[in-house]
Amino acid sequence: MSFMLLISVLIIFSTIQSVLGVGLLVFGTPTLLIMGFSFEETLSIVLPASICISLLQVIEPQKSGKSFRKEFNLFCLPFVFLGVYYVLLNEKNIDLSIYVGGMLFISGAIRLSSKLTTILSSFIFQYRKLYQVILGLVHGLTNMGGGLLTLFSSSIHSGDKNSTRAGVAYGYLLMGVIQYGMLLFFHPEFISIKIVLYVLIAAVSYLLFGKRLYVNTQEKLFHNSVTAIILFYGCVLIFR
Template identity: 40%
Template sequence: MPVDILAALILTTVIQSLFGVGILLFGTPLLLLLGYDFSYTLSVLLPISIAINMLQVVKHYNYINFDLYKNILLYSIPFIVLFLFIITNIKVNIGLLIGVFLIFVALKNIFPRIEQSLRTMIKYERIYLMIMGVVHGITNLGGSLLTALVHEQGHSKNITRVTIAICYATFAVFQLLTLYVIGYESGMPYTDNRCQPRTG
């Protein structure tokens, strides 16, 4: 595995262990900044995301909010698959899209009006879940919207954590399946540090 990817994974894994997010939220823009393309970035991060989140699921599966999970399967997953398929088959500046979304996340924490608007959207759950699917399919960063939704429901810590974890893992599984169906192969060697596909 290339040294820069290994360093990025160690950093984001530490952040994940401390704050509950990090692998995708920080790993995706970080690998893109290092010059790796979007599909390759997904092929590196998603298996790790699945492993970390499934550990949480196995530990607390009795606390999963299955009502929300079923709605995510119905209203978010199809849009994740569709827009990931689209974004991997057209030429678009993924970095710009991710940058805009990260600015939105930052502003949300600064301006209460943006936070309030997001909470208003959450009341229309089906539409919110569809938007979340579109965002995650295009940027791999829909998890921040997922976290906001689950926290807004006011569940206990165990329910919140494991519901977020099962949803994250499911996102990642369907993203990997989509990459497989479209024929993407990362060709990433895990035993050396040769360069990998980068954006040109």
């Protein structure tokens, strides 16, 4: 893949993540894998950019609740660590794609109905600790927990645009730091000046395009976009 094409991929998905909270990992991971990058190479490209955007979003005034963060730290992050450790230690990716994709597709379809959305939110509330454990494992093993994280944050924050994105940004930031730290520990060869380039591309995309688009995105459009990203992500995982 040409260098300019890689830059274009980063700009597009950085802008999407700036608006929706997810994009670089959800879309960037399968895109780069399809284009011939290894799983480890893909992580080394998308993680620095994703961490940068999530950090910029987290330091903004709109934030998720402290209870959300405390519970997420306790029940999700340890399993992200375990998942990444297992994958990198064995130097292979665990293919949970069809199962995760099916779950996301069903979840996205449910979100199309306000009545079913209420039922789903109640389910997540009832089993939220177990859900976060599964989220951590799935993301650690496959780098594809973005749809699950978006669904969780949207349900916990009742679909509120600012709180949903803030929750996703917080989760992505800490999960990304864990993943990236372990990646560099197992593969120090990925430490290079290119990291700075990926971060700069993400930051510029966020400040010039993504932030402005997010401010002008209406609540309903944001909800529909979240639903669309979950459905699309599910289809990509099922049929790739």
